[in-house]
Amino acid sequence: MGKRVLSGMRPTGPLHIGHWEGVLKNWVQLQSEHDCYFFSADWHVLTTDYERASDVGANVVDNVADWIACGLDPEKSVLFVQSDIKEHAELYLLLSMLVPIPWLERNPTYREQLRELRRTHVPPPLVQKINKELKSRAKKELGQRLQAVVSAPEDAEPAETLMDLLPEIEAVLSKDLFARLKQAATARDLSTLGFLSYPVLQTADIIIYKGDYVPVGEDQMPHVELSRDIVRRFNALYGETFPEPQGLLTPTPRLLGTDERKMSKSYDNAVFLGDSAEETLAKVKPMKTDPARMRMTDPGDPDKCNVFSWHKLYSSESEQEDCATKCRAAAFGCMDCKMILAENLNRELAPIRERRAALLEEPNRIKEIIADGAGKARAVATETIKEVREAMKIHG
Template identity: 35%
Template sequence: MFANRILSGMRPTGSLHLGHYHGVIKNWVELQTRHDCYFMVADWHALTTNYDEVAIIEKSIWEMVIDWLASGVDPEQATIFIQSKVPQHAELHLALSMVTPLGWLERVPTYKDQMDKLNHKDLATYGFLGYPLLQAADILVYKAGLVPVGEDQVPHIELTREVARRFNNLYGREPNFEELAKAAVKKIGKAGKQFEQLRTRYLQDGDGEALLAARELLAASQNLGNSDRERLQGYLENKGKIILPESEALLTAASKMPGLDGNKMSKSYKNTITMRETPEDVSKKIRAMPTDPARVRRTDAGNPDKCPVWQLHEVYSGDDTKEWVKAGCTSAGIGCLECKQPVIEAVVREQQPMFERAEKYLANPNLVKEIVFEGCHKAELVARETMKEVREAMGLGY
């Protein structure tokens, strides 16, 4: 299992805004320095709900990738690729659909939730029902150990684990599995005896600590190839070869980026600041924000807790500025436009490096396409290896 590998993606359905930056991309920039990161433009996923608005997808792809690069995603550290350009995603999705019970998809919480939220669209489609399985294929085709998600997406990762478990139980038992596993134990060297002891403790006594210790021993071994490592992961738990490892959810903090009206920042609410909004438009939008309804006149005292601008101060302002806002608002010592000015300056300051990084990509669009082309090539090499194992396991290796 590639415990250090991360898979994450975004759908190209329009301009990215500061909610995307604070909720997802900022986290990617940190993760890429510590993990083997694969960041995916999820264009197949865009079609699950936007199948009737395809014109927006291509334009959004390139704008979105530029936003990622402008935010600090580094193609030297992370792999950036387009989902549909790596055909193994669709192939694994099809393979997994052969063994995934329909009820597993119907019980995913976001399925009915999205059906209700998007009731203006006809989502009674196979693609929409199956999108959690496509998401599972996205993860499993790279054998990603970690998937950064918010709490609402945890059920998707659990489905991915269940699908991987079912696949391994159906197809992971090789004809000469025991012999191959014992031969792999010998390759560990002196640690092989310790591995066998830990395995016995786990299988006979249900010792969870022994299981963890044996997994750590496998992860530390330098003498095992990927096939032997996966074989021993299955042997350890008295299963077959682990063809598709079970990923773990890497919980990320929910975005605290509010929209211009105090609700969650969202395109559907029309309350966004895009990631590369001009300083003039940032100023115009924030200056037009609603404030505490009790402040009808400049001399009326207000309550920051009832003002959407205060929520932006919570994101952007330091303690001194927040104290100044509280004191000035509750005493009518400052006006609403004065209160908004530090937020305007902070947003413009945050976006300035994004504009600077974006310049070279806007001036040379081919550079963006080269980055994505190389990323797609690298991603496909990894995905091909997984699909080779999957085909062989399912009797399609001829």
């Protein structure tokens, strides 16, 4: 067996094909090459979604069923839930004593995620009502600024935020509408210790198993570098205890949602692993295509079509070539292209759906797999904590 690999996934909701393509396919391959520990990172959910703590437990069972349905083998990998191993919390606490706050504040991923999460998702009907009232009060320009803020692209750096606009809006908007807007704007306060220090918990998750590799995409490398910094600091203070984890860069196909935004449950633009064939077809049919192709007689450009980007993952090379040729020649319509995609996507997902359904009929089996994995993980974590206490010369 090769090196030890450690990776986790936050159980924020049902898994979709973005998780399958971006994470799970890679995990399935790694388990045949390395000593793999994969965990459901339920504590990490609370760093951003602490108000939804009651949803996490059900998501854990559902997600682990998806993992196994996708090919993860409990005989080859250790599958467990983060919160079942209390040693993660102890090591997180000890590491937090020696990590300088500026290290966390400089983390580019932290800044980007904070910016994204602070961009409040105000329900469109509420925005329309507010704009209508602002217009009636000769405040159309303020309504336009509000619209710009709530509809800003994810990767944009807004000139102003919703919180910036609230004082101006409060001065002119009816109390009821303003109260609803303010509730949306302040629904999630991320100025929390947990959110700032999640990289410390992440480091504890990795090094408590003395993980050698952490599979990541290019954008997640800052997480691994920060973990390496923390390990170096600990080893310098207390002696060589932990290996420095290495980022295992893996190819991650870019798979946008049906509306060309990031695939997400909150955007209602994802095909979930648990969707039926009919539900999958219903989601593929309205997918956005080349915007320049307004009519069937207009030639299209597959390179500008989100549907074709999905074909690259689920259709054969000959089908891709045939679809591209016909698209450019306006020889068939976008719906014909989508029907081929849906058929191929359903063919790939069919065995996953079948295994998933069988697993969910036996929830006790899933819980047994999780408990067995927790036992294996705890044995390693307990030994590591013993070494840490000895290195730090603290009681216990």
